[in-house]
Amino acid sequence: MKExxxxxxxxxxxxxxxxxxxxxxxxxxxIKDKKSAIKNQDCIKCGHCAVICPKEAIALTGFDEPPIELLK
Incomplete structure (x- = not known):
């Protein structure tokens, strides 16, 4: 990761x-005060949370390349 x-x-x-x-x-x-909240930054960096969000409210930064959309 670059950053x-x-x-x-x-x-x-x-x-x-x-x-x-x-x-x-x-x-x-x-869920805190009726909004999503991240407990800590120590996650597995899978990106599922950002992808599943219907409002695109979650952002992940620090990757060398942009996400790849996989189509079924």
Missing amino acids: QHIIEVNKDLCIGCGLCKNDCRVNNII
């Missing part, structure tokens, strides 16, 4: 649906 890996939730976009929380393999997301 520090950071996960952020845009509280203005988040609707608190809980999809990211339910999908997180390492239980690193909670």
Whole structure:
């Protein structure tokens, strides 16, 4: 990775649906004040939370290349 890996939730976009929380393999997301919140930055960097978010409220930074969309 070229820069520090950071996960952020845009509280203005988040609707608190809980999809990211339910999908997180390492239980690193909670719902606080009806919005998603990241517990800590020590995750497995899988990106599932960002991909599953219907409002694109979660951003991951610090990767060398942009994400690749896999089509079925």
